[in-house]
Amino acid sequence: MPFAAPVRDFRFLLDHVVGFKAVTETERFADTDDDTVGAILSEAAKMADEVIAPLQRNGDLNGAVLENGVVRTSPGFKDGYDAIANGGWVGISGNPEYGGMGLPFTLAASVNDMLSGACLALGLNPLLTQGQIEALEAHASDAMKDLYLPKLNSGEWTGTMNLTEPQAGSDVGAVATKAVANDDGTYAITGQKIYISWGDHDVAGNVCHLVLARLPDGKPGTKGISLFMVPKFIPDDDGNPGKANDLRVVSLEHKMGLHGSPTCVMSYEGATGWIVGEEHAGMAAMFTMMNNARLLVGIQGVGVAEGAYQHALAYALERKQGRSPIENGQGTIVDFADVRRMLIQMKAETYAARAIALACSVAIDMSHATGEDEWEARAAFLTPIAKSYGTDTGIKVSELGVQVHGGMGYVEETGAAQYSRDVRVTSIYEGTNGIQAMDLVARKMMDGGDMAFRLLDEIETDAEACRGTFGDMADAVFGAAETLREATEWLLEQELQDRFAGAVPYQAAFARVLGAHFHLRSAVAEGGEGPRTELARFYIERVLPEHDSLLKAAQAGAEGLYGLSVEALAS
Known part of the structure; x- marks a missing residue:
């Protein structure tokens, strides 16, 4: 399936929205200049577009098989994996002492986003290896590091x-x-x-x-x-x-x-x-691998959302059905209001989820580069939100992609359904999204909500600063942050069971507000006129309002969930 990695979005988010400049200004990542970032993104995009994306459909139609105790992968996957390994992409953020490139995790996350959009089934392989590299760097003996890390960083193993x-x-x-x-x-x-x-x-x-x-x-x-x-x-x-x-x-x-x-x-x-x-002490060691893996699974969802959006847009631009309702339209279904609504929502949700994931990646890099507890706490707080919103977005956008295709979306030969089938597991593995939400409202709130309130302070400060130019959009983001602040204060006063009962809608609401925040930042960086501003307007006016109903559900408590007995459920 044709795919074009969204390099311009990555550059814009890194340069203007998620604070990646702070990473490159640290001593640890000082060699990661603009030219390096540009080369990494463009070369990874070329590989994803030209080598990995053509394997997407074949991997679905001709999956892996077990023959006489040996696993045979899909035709072409070996060559695709070799391109990933030989390009150094597996060890992109690994320690140079053991053959890694030593680049920021944020760039590794960006590359994984591209690979997931091109072919999730194959892109999953290096993601797991990268998690293992991190766990071994942190916990293995020197002898084990010397033996395994060079082989893992090179992709040989x-x-x-x-x-x-x-x-x-x-x-x-x-x-x-x-x-x-x-x-x-x-x-x-x-x-x-x-x-x-x-x-x-x-x-x-x-x-x-x-x-x-x-x-x-x-x-x-x-x-x-x-x-x-x-x-x-x-x-x-x-x-x-x-x-x-x-x-x-x-x-x-x-x-x-x-x-x-x-x-x-x-x-x-x-x-x-x-x-x-x-x-x-195995769980502590495994969590080193799992924490970044959870973020990267969220990024898998973002990548698949990108692929599904591009696939649906291409179809909408060529499918003729009825008379165009707008003057000088394309003459295809992209002219119809509901199709346009779905496509813009797909794009806006994907952009917001990518921004949240990259902001979390920046926090991870800053934690590694500075050793400061605040960056570590920020990364920890954002991880469950990035994982859940990224994967929920992948599922939602893929479903909308099928809908854009209409009846042809339900026909396997178009490939629209594959995105939906492939991405569905991402909200389940590496800790279900429900477990991520429980983690957010329990373990991540053990600081008394300090990190949540710090993030809300930043959102409100940014919104306040641009009220003169962006008016209603800035007011909406500020007001949503205040509503979320009140809900967070309520949450902190509750017993765990009541927190857990509303954890999923609370987590979704936090993602909505963060997404609006990053969209508003993008509009400010663009100067208030242009496609990113219009995309931000769509998200803030049509998607952000969902946060209010989500927070009402989040504060409903646990009692109502148990009012219906097990016997009643089964009757």
């Missing part, structure tokens, strides 16, 4: 994350996979893991599994879990893939989408593993 088991989904503390110490410092890993994305394949020389397992003296719950590196092939003395480890792919999941991404049921049968970090 790939990484996975093994948490879920049949009885342990969101409840990670129920993990039953066992780890028993061997005499040589290694561990024997035994158990079954499910939903392992890219758990096996034929595109790289080794698959490195990070596996959560419990030592014999591990306490019940998450505090008794340790993390282990369990490679498909055990490295030999020269660091090359040696003998096969005692693990196997039991089956591939049959999914509604992402057919090109092999999702494996893995069996570990006394497989050899090496501990990562301290005993019984």
Whole structure:
């Protein structure tokens, strides 16, 4: 399917909206000048457009298969992966000491956005490896770093994350996979893991599994879990893939989408593993991988939204149906008000979600570059919002894309439905969006709401500063921030069960207000006239008002959810 990475949007957001300049002014990222940023974005876009996007449809029609215990990926995926690896895109933000490019995470996020829009099934592979690189940099021994990081950064080997088991989904503390110490410092890993994305394949020389397992003296719950590196092939003395480890792919999941991404049921049968970090501290190590993975999953949603929007726009520009209702129109369905409404909403939502994700990425970079707690807290607060809004946007925009196509959207040959099927899982994996919302109103509010209020202060300050020029738009954003502030104050006074009952609408409302904030910033940066200003006007006038009803739902409390008994639900 044709795809054009939105390089101009990335440049505009980085230069004028999300504060990326602060990242490049730090000592750590001082070498990331404008020329470097431009080269990274343009070269990544060229690869996404010309090499990866043509694999999108084939990956859906000819998905990964398991043949005689070997996973065969979709035709063309090996060449596509080689382009990603050989271009250095896997290790773009990895430590240069271990072969990474050492560039800001924000640029890695931008590249992942492009790859997701071009072909999510393939773009998921390097995302997992990048998460593993970060976890190993933070928690692995020097010997493990020396062995694995150069191979992972180069893309010669790939990484996975093994948490879920049949009885342990969101409840990670129920993990039953066992780890028993061997005499040589290694561990024997035994158990079954499910939903392992890219758990096996034929595109790289080794698959490195990070596996959560419990030592014999591990306490019940998450505090008794340790993390282990369990490679498909055990490295030999020269660091090359040696003998096969005692693990196997039991089956591939049959999914509604992402057919090109092999999702494996893995069996570990006394497989050899090496501990990562301290005993019984596996969740802390795994969360290093999961936190950035959650943001990147949000970015997957944004990328797919971009692809679905472009696909729908191309159709709307060529589909003739009836007489144009406007003078000097295109003569196609793009002239009709409802089609135009859907297309503008697709574009406006995608832009807002991308801005939130990049703002979170900037906070991550600033945290790494400065070590300041405030940046770390900002990144932590924005992560669940970016993950949920990005994936919700991908789902909503893809659904609208099908609607723009009309009856042809329901016909598989147009490819419109693939975006909707592929992106649907993003609101589920890496922590469901409901869990993200619960995290936002509980753990992320343990500071008494300080970070929430800091963000609201910034939104109101920006809106106040441009009231003279942007009038009603600035007033609307300021007023929405005040309503959100009042809801946040109410939330902080409630018991957890009442917070949880309204967590999802509260999170959605926060995303709405942040999205309006970044749209308004874009309009200001454009000078008040032009397409970004008109896009901001659409979002603020037609999308932002949803925040009010969302916040009313958020403050309804838990009692009403339990007024209808289980028996009544089943009757």
